[in-house]
Amino acid sequence: MRPADRALIFLTLAGAGFATCFLDATRLRAAAANDANGMATLVARLHLTDLALFTEARYTRHPSQADLHSPFQDHPQALEHFPTGSLIAPPAGLTRTTSEVGAGETAK
C-alpha cells in the first residue's frame, strides 16, 4: 500500500473518531435524560437556587443568594479567605469604582 493511501486511511479513521464523539455525546445525553429530569424535579420541588459545588462558606454554597458583604464580613476591607473565592469571579458591583455605584447598590 502506498504511503498516501495509508495516511488517508489514518485520517479517515481519525475523522470517524471525531464524528463518533458527537454520536457518543447524543447517546450519553439520552441515557442521562432520566437523571436530569429527576434533578430538575428536585430543584422545582425544593425551590433550590444553587449547585452544591462549594460548601465551605455560605457565599460559596449559594453564590447567587449571598449579599456582597458576606465574603468580607469580618470588616469592610477584609480579604476574602476561602479557597473557592480565588476562583469565583467577584460580583460586577465590586469591580466598579465607587463613583459608578449608587447609594445602597452594593447590597444588590
Place this chain on the structure above:
Amino acid sequence: MKLWLARQRYLIDFTLASLARRKTRNLGLLFVYTVLVFMLASVTLYSHALRQEAARVLANSPEVIVQRMVAGRHDLIPPGYIEKIGRIRGVQTREARLWGYYYDAVTKANYTFMVPAQGAPAGGEIIVGPALERSRGLAKNNGISFRSYSGKLHTFVVADVLPQASELVSADLVLMSDESFRAFFDYPAGHYTDIALSVANPLEVRNVALKLAAALPDARPILREEVLRTYASIFDWREGIVLALLSAAILAFGILAWDKASGLSAEEKREIGILKAIGWETGDVISMKFWEGLLVSLTAFLLGFVAAYAHVFHFAASLFGPVLKGWAVLYPRFQLTPQIDGLQVATLFFFTVVPYAAAVLVPIWKAAITDPDSVMRG
C-alpha cells in the same frame, strides 16, 4: 479530475517521505501539537458542559427569591411581610422558605438544613443528601445527632437518602420538618429565611421585581435569570483562569511554529532547490508543503479532540476537573452530560489548524519563487 487526484497522491507520498527523513523532529512537533489541542479542547468541552448543566438544572429554580436586607445584610422575613407581596399583581404563588447552614465539626463541613414545602419528613426525622450519607456513613433508619448553636444535642432518624443522580444540587442537604428546624435553630415563630415567588407571565418577572423594590424598599429580589448569569460567569471565570495558565503552553507552541515558519533549515532549502532544478514548478512545491501542514495539523486536531472528549466525558476530566469544578469537603460526585458546541469546535479548529498550515506555507513560497541555483548554494 482523476489526473488531479493522482497528482495529489504522489505529492502526499513525497511529503510523507520528506517528513520521515526528519522523523524525530516531526513526531515531536506532532506530539506537542496534539497535546496543545487536547488541553484547549478539554478546557472548552468541560466548561461548556458544566455551564450547560448548571443552566439546565437551575432552569427550574424559583422565578424570584425575595430576601430582606437590614444594614446591607440578609435578615429574616418577619410575620406579615409575605402578605404585602400578595398584593403585587403578576405574582402567582408565594412560598416562604426555611433554610440555614450548619457546621458539622465531625466532618468539618457545612450542611444546608432545609424545610421542603411539600413532602417534609415527620418531626425528628431527616432526609439527607448523598454526600452526607457517604461522609457520615449513614443509611436509612440510622440515628444521627447534631449539636445545635444553642448547645443542645438533637437526635434525628434518617428517613431517606436523596437519589445519587441529584447530587449536583443535593450533596449537602438535610431536609427536616418545620418544627424540627425551628427547634434546632431556635428560629423565632412566624419568621422565615426568604420567599420564593412564581410569576405567571415570564415577561412580567422584571416588572414584578421593580414593583417589589418599590413596595418593599428593604427587599432584595433575586431573579432566576440573575442566578443563571451568576453560574455562567463563575464557569467563564474559571475557564479564563485555566486558559490564562495554559497561555504559556500556547505561547511556547506559537514560538515553535513561528520558528518553523520564519526560517527554513539549510536542508529544506536545498531540497526545494533540487526539486525546482529537476523541473518542479512553484505551485507543486507549495502544494507539497500545503499537504505537509494539513496532514500534521489535521492529525493533531483530530487526535487531540478525540482524546479530550474521552478525558472529559469518560475519565471525569481528571487533569483539569479540580480547577474547573472547585472543591469542598462534601464534594458532589457527578458525571457531566456531554454538550458539544459546534461553534466552539469550529473556533478551536480555526485557531489551531489554520495558523499552522499558513505558517508552513509562507517561507516555502518565499524559497520557491527564488532561483534554484541561489537556493541550493544557500
